[in-house]
Every structure is written in structure tokens, then in C-alpha cells.
Amino acid sequence: MSPAVAVFLLLMCSALPLDVQSHDSQLRDHSNEDVPEEMEAEGTAKIPVVCTVCKRIMESVQKKLSNDASKAEIIEKLHSVCQKLGPLKSACKxxxxxxxxxxxxxxxxxxxxxxxxxxxxxxxxxxxxxxA
Structure with missing residues (x-):
């Protein structure tokens, strides 16, 4: 390994703890109203669960919509999508x-x-x- 690469890796590793600390403090600063209680499992980050639910909602509804769907049709599909998401049903709602x-x-x-x-x-x- 070249000295330049070694120095780069050392610098990157020394910066990681600072980034993790700032991320942890940002998570603590957000109010609990942004994330439903069902999504706050002990020892897990909140965002990944919400993200997973959001992506599943969007993917499921997109499959059912036509290209020229009205807002009313979109809202109707959003109201019915959670029934098919099994263990994510409550979080989805x-x-x-x-x-x-x-x-x-x-x-x-x-x-x-x-x-x-x-x-x-x-x-x-x-x-x-x-x-990606």
C-alpha cells in the first residue's frame, strides 16, 4: 500500500466518529411525532423502517396506476395499499x-x-x- 493511500485511510477513519456522533445527535433532536411508535424498535434507527415502508407504498401504488391517473384515483389506491403489506400494515397506515x-x-x-x-x-x- 502506498504511503498516500495509508494517510488517506487514516484521515478518513479519524473523521468517521465525528460524523457518527453528529448523526446520532440529529436523530435524538427529531421529535417522535415524525415516526410512528410501531417503527421505533429498540436499538434500530428510525429512518430505515420509514424508508422501507415509503418505498413499498410507492412501488405498490405505482404498479396499479395508469399513466394519466387522477388525484382521486391515486388517493383511493393509497388508502387501500396497506392491506397487502402484511407486517408493515400498521406502519403503512x-x-x-x-x-x-x-x-x-x-x-x-x-x-x-x-x-x-x-x-x-x-x-x-x-x-x-x-x-445505486
């Missing part, structure tokens, strides 16, 4: 109830599920080193 109009607007925009959920701040954007 909470997300749909809280973000109904925003979810409908994103579905009308034809963004992919991940992009829509990031725009709604229910998923974190991928870092540049993560796979």
Missing part, C-alpha cells in the same frame, strides 16, 4: 395518513419510489460511495 397529499403528489410526478421518498424526507439520500 401511519405513513399514508400523515403524508397522504404529499405521497399523492409524488405519485403524480412519476418519480421512482426512492426519489419520491427522499423528497418527502422519509429516506436519506444515498451517499456518493453507495451503490
Amino acid at each position: 401511519n405513513v399514508v395518513n400523515k403524508y397522504l397529499n404529499k405521497l399523492a403528489a409524488e405519485l403524480a410526478s412519476h418519480d421512482d419510489a426512492r426519489t419520491a421518498c427522499v423528497k418527502l424526507k422519509l429516506c436519506k439520500p444515498k451517499d456518493f460511495w453507495e451503490e
Whole structure:
């Protein structure tokens, strides 16, 4: 390993604890009203569960919609989507109830599920080193 690579790795590793600490403090600063209680499992981060639920909602509804779906049709599909999500049903209902109009607007925009959920701040954007 070249000395330049070794120095780079040491610098990157020393910066990681600072980033993790700031991320932890940001999670503590958010109020619990943004995430339903069912999604707050002991020892797990809140965002991944909400993100998973959001993506499943968006993907399920997108499959059922025509390209020229009306807002009423989109909202109807959003109200019925949670019945088919099994163990995520309760969390799904909470997300749909809280973000109904925003979810409908994103579905009308034809963004992919991940992009829509990031725009709604229910998923974190991928870092540049993560796979697409």
C-alpha cells in the first residue's frame, strides 16, 4: 500500500466518529411525532423502517396506476395499499395518513419510489460511495 493511500485511510477513519456522533445527535433532536411508535424498535434507527415502508407504498401504488391517473384515483389506491403489506400494515397506515397529499403528489410526478421518498424526507439520500 502506498504511503498516500495509508494517510488517506487514516484521515478518513479519524473523521468517521465525528460524523457518527453528529448523526446520532440529529436523530435524538427529531421529535417522535415524525415516526410512528410501531417503527421505533429498540436499538434500530428510525429512518430505515420509514424508508422501507415509503418505498413499498410507492412501488405498490405505482404498479396499479395508469399513466394519466387522477388525484382521486391515486388517493383511493393509497388508502387501500396497506392491506397487502402484511407486517408493515400498521406502519403503512401511519405513513399514508400523515403524508397522504404529499405521497399523492409524488405519485403524480412519476418519480421512482426512492426519489419520491427522499423528497418527502422519509429516506436519506444515498451517499456518493453507495451503490445505486
